[in-house]
Amino acid sequence: MMPSSAExxxxxxxxxxxxxxxxxxxxxxxxxxxxxxxxxxxxxxxxGAVLIFLERKVSAHFQLRFGPMRVGPHGLLQPLADxxxxxxxxxxxxxxxxxxxxxxxxxxxxxxxxxxxxxxxxDHHLQVADPAGGVLYVLGISGLSIxxxxxxxxxxxxxxxxxxxxxxxxxxxxxxxxxxxxMLLIVMxxxxxxxxGIVLAQEGTIFDWWIFKLPFLGIVAFIMYLVASTAxxxxxxxxxxxxxSELTGGFATExxxxxxxxxxxxxxxxxxxxxxxxxxFFLGGFHAPLFGLPVIDPLLNLIPGFLWFFAKAFLIxxxxxxxxxxxxxxxxxxxxxxxxxIMLPASLILLMLSGLFVAQGWVG
Amino acid sequence: MNDFLFYVIASAVALLSLLAxxxxxxxxxxxxxxxxxxxxxxxxxxxxxxxxxxAQIALYVGGIVVFMLIIILLTNDLGVDNSxxxxxxxxxxxxxxxxxGFITALCLFFTSNPSLLLRTTEHRAAPVSIDEIGIRLxxxxxxxxxxxxxxxxxxxxxxxxxxxxxxxxxxxxxxxxP
Numbered sequence: 261m262m263p264s265s266a267e268x269x270x271x272x273x274x275x276x277x278x279x280x281x282x283x284x285x286x287x288x289x290x291x292x293x294x295x296x297x298x299x300x301x302x303x304x305x306x307x308g309a310v311l312i313f314l315e316r317k318v319s320a321h322f323q324l325r326f327g328p329m330r331v332g333p334h335g336l337l338q339p340l341a342d343x344x345x346x347x348x349x350x351x352x353x354x355x356x357x358x359x360x361x362x363x364x365x366x367x368x369x370x371x372x373x374x375x376x377x378x379x380x381x382x383d384h385h386l387q388v389a390d391p392a393g394g395v396l397y398v399l400g401i402s403g404l405s406i407x408x409x410x411x412x413x414x415x416x417x418x419x420x421x422x423x424x425x426x427x428x429x430x431x432x433x434x435x436x437x438x439x440x441x442x443m444l445l446i447v448m449x450x451x452x453x454x455x456x457g458i459v460l461a462q463e464g465t466i467f468d469w470w471i472f473k474l475p476f477l478g479i480v481a482f483i484m485y486l487v488a489s490t491a492x493x494x495x496x497x498x499x500x501x502x503x504x505s506e507l508t509g510g511f512a513t514e515x516x517x518x519x520x521x522x523x524x525x526x527x528x529x530x531x532x533x534x535x536x537x538x539x540x541f542f543l544g545g546f547h548a549p550l551f552g553l554p555v556i557d558p559l560l561n562l563i564p565g566f567l568w569f570f571a572k573a574f575l576i577x578x579x580x581x582x583x584x585x586x587x588x589x590x591x592x593x594x595x596x597x598x599x600x601x602i603m604l605p606a607s608l609i610l611l612m613l614s615g616l617f618v619a620q621g622w623v624g
Numbered sequence: 625m626n627d628f629l630f631y632v633i634a635s636a637v638a639l640l641s642l643l644a645x646x647x648x649x650x651x652x653x654x655x656x657x658x659x660x661x662x663x664x665x666x667x668x669x670x671x672x673x674x675x676x677x678x679a680q681i682a683l684y685v686g687g688i689v690v691f692m693l694i695i696i697l698l699t700n701d702l703g704v705d706n707s708x709x710x711x712x713x714x715x716x717x718x719x720x721x722x723x724x725g726f727i728t729a730l731c732l733f734f735t736s737n738p739s740l741l742l743r744t745t746e747h748r749a750a751p752v753s754i755d756e757i758g759i760r761l762x763x764x765x766x767x768x769x770x771x772x773x774x775x776x777x778x779x780x781x782x783x784x785x786x787x788x789x790x791x792x793x794x795x796x797x798x799x800x801x802p
Contacts, residue, residue: 361651393754396678403686407658410693414651422697429694436686453754 296378296388304374304529309339311528315581322585342521349517354417357514361415366519368408369526373533375401380536381456383546383566394455395443398537399436402492405530406432409494409501409511412523416514424510427592428494428501434599435491441607442485445614446470446541449623459545465552469544474623477614482542484610486576488603489534490583491595493527497587498595535576536569543572630670637663650696658689675754 275295280288313328313336320327328335353362376398378388391397406429413425447453449470450461462469471478491498502510509515512523539545546565550557590598617623640660647653661684668677761768 358649358651361655364655391674391678393675393678396675396682400678400682400686403682403690406690407685407693410690410697411651411655414697426694426697429690433690 300374300377300388303377304370304525307529307532308525309343311532311577312342312524313339314577315528315584318578318581319585322582346521347518351517351519352514354514356417358415358417361411363519365408365412365415366515366522366526368411369405369530370522372401372404372408373526373529375404376533377529377536379455380533381459381540381545382569383564386546386566387456390454390456393453395447395453395458398455399440399443402436405526408526412515413511416511418514420507420509421511421513424501424507424513427507428511431494431498431501431595431599432492434596435488435603438484438488438599438603438607439492441604441611442481442488443541445481445607445611448611448614448618449474455540459540459547462544463547465550466544469542469547471542474614474617477610477617478542481610481614482538484603484607485538485542486579487598489538490580491599493531493534493580495531495580496584497590499589500592500595531580532573532577535573535580538576539569539572543576545569545572626670630667633663633666633670636660637667650699651693654689654692654696657692658685661685661689675757 279291279295282288283291316338317327317335328338331337331341353359379391379394379397381387381390409432410425410429413421413423413428416422446458450458452458452461462473467473469478471482474481494501501507502512507513512520515523546569548557548560548563548565548568550560637660640656640663643656644653644660647656661680665677665680668674668680760766761772763769
């Protein structure tokens with residue numbers, strides 16, 4: 261007999277209860293909300309540093325180098341040094357650039373990542389908000405990062421930037437269709453569009469996760485989602501938006517100092533957000549990977565859910581990095597071919613087949 | 625508290641919408657439009673219409689505005705010399721007087737016939753869940769299955785049309801080659 265989720269993960273919000281015991285009701289609600297936002301900000305800030313360090317180390321080891329080694333042990337303090345450097349660097353605005361948009365654009369991708377992190381269920385009770393249409397919210401907010409890139413490209417008053425932004429916009433808009441269809445698939449299977457509900461629908465052993473629970477199709481959907489989200493993130497092999505050999509730096513060519521760092525931070529935190537979504541949709545979110553074995557399962561359940569969540573998310577992040585340092589970049593036409601002639605029909609067929617599976621009761 | 629929040633958001637909607645139509649630079653106008661869409665979504669959330677708010681963000685901010693931006697970016701001579709033609713002060717005042725008169729007439733009409741107003745406080749609409757919307761959309765009785773299917777047919781026609789249009793260009797290119 262499996263213990264119910266309420267027994268496994270009792271409701272204990274220590275900090276929230278403490279705040280409520282000290283302050284009166286209206287003030288306590290405001291303070292708890294502020295604390296949640298503050299912790300999200302801390303998460304975004306620290307994630308940026310961790311992910312940039314990881315990317316440099318992973319790329320170095322893929323290429324038989326050491327990567328940053330000088331600042332701190334094994335170069336651990338390198339992100340800090342980079343951050344301080346970029347803060348003190350001068351921001352050069354090109355002549356004829358639109359000042360307002362030039363400085364607004366770098367903020368949008370980071371805010372998109374921040375806003376999506378607010379609905380990610382890190383653990384049973386570690387979620388800032390759980391809207392009933394969480395999937396829709398995620399889809400809508402990801403439009404903000406497209407907006408940021410388009411605006412940055414235009415505001416820079418530079419042909420390379422504009423070309424990079426247009427490519428990037430077209431790419432993100434087209435791959436969002438596949439992503440939306442695959443999200444719809446998961447919503448159809450789980451019977452709910454709230455991210456927490458999707459995780460709860462995968463409760464049980466490792467074979468109850470959607471990647472395995474949906475026979476054969478689950479793994480196909482997982483791989484397709486990985487490909488589509490890599491394209492959505494503008495990462496190699498789909499980084500034609502900032503193809504160095506053709507477009508210098510793409511939309512970020514004219515950016516320097518902290519504005520450039522914001523783009524970089526947004527890109528990396530968005531990668532983590534995409535990994536979180538993959539974890540939520542396919543890998544059981546905060547559930548421990550149980551195998552239905554008598555002794556090991558309770559031990560695995562002892563480890564808190566958010567550690568499982570972060571472990572899975574960082575595994576996906578490692579996959580993204582692996583892609584980046586293994587595959588060569590595709591051409592623009594190949595990219596569009598992939599989306600409109602392969603991914604889109606494939607995801608439609610997948611959706612119909614899964615509908616058949618659900619209707620026939622072959623799931624699980 | 626709720627009333628205060630409503631007035632803040634409503635004035636933000638009004639201000640951003642005004643900016644969207646009056647700013648001389650098209651791109652600045654588009655950004656103001658994004659802001660006003662977000663503020664409208666906030667009003668929907670205050671009215672407990674969560675799905676509508678999310679759909680507003682997903683469709684308008686995530687989809688329509690991005691396409692508008694792409695179109696604006698393809699426009700030549702953006703923001704260089706395209707400020708709106710000046711409207712005389714008399715016309716502005718005239719428009720203001722007409723709108724103010726209209727709103728005053730509306731307010732007077734509804735204060736004298738309050739029974740015509742929607743009674744929002746008496747039976748406030750329960751928060752509509754996504755499941756209910758889906759079932760209502762696809763149910764044959766008391767549902768919207770016919771408009772739903774008609775829309776899907778229209779979209780299919782548009783899709784086929786787009787394919788046909790892009791096909792024709794390819795053919796002419798092939799003919800030119802030999």
